[in-house]
Amino acid sequence: MLSHVFVGITDFERALAFYRPVLASLGIRERFCEAERPWAGWESTPGPRPLFVIARPFNGEVPHPGNGLMVAFMAATRSQVDAAHALALSLGGQCEGRPGLRPEYHANYYGAYFRDPDGNKLCVASHGQA
Template identity: 60%
Template sequence: MISHVHLGVADFERSSAFYKPLMAELGLLLKFSDAAKAWAGWVAPDAPRPLFLIGKPFDGAAAAPGNGQMVALLAPTRASVDHAHALALSLGAACEGAPGLRPQYHPDYYGAYFRDPDGNKLCVCCHDAEAGS
């Protein structure tokens, strides 16, 4: 259903340093990175799409997060949610919700929320039951 998601960033180098280890933690592969064009994209190892992209806004205006907009990234396990959230915070993210169950979404929904250095809101979540249960 989704081809790609693009988040506008103000400082490509800073954002690249933030997203490269975060995407690696989630098992996503860097498909391309072009500092001259100030954009980069990641993809799952087993599919060509969807792409997660960061870059300078096409219109040349300042990057700004949207109110009510959020990108949710799928994590393979609940432990990966925990690790990705901690990693994001160590890389300068602001916490918007600690890792934990969110049964109001469904019984096995485990997620964490944060804002990247540009203020874009992200979620890392796992929809699977805890391993061994």
């Protein structure tokens, strides 16, 4: 259904220092990184799409995180959710919801929410049983 998700950032090096370890902790493989452009992308397994891409907006304007817009990454386990959330916060992310069950979504939904250093809202969620 999706080709790619693009998240606008202001400082490429800062964003890369945030996203590389967080996405690596989820087993998401980096597909490309072109600092001179600057942009980077990660691919789904088995790939090659959808992609998750970070870059400065094409029009050169400052990015503005949307209210109601959120990107959610899949985690294999609840402990992976916990670890990714803790890592994101240690890298300058802001907590938007501690890891835990969210039975209002479904019985096994275990998620955590945070914002990247540019204010983009992200989620890491596991849908399996403990």
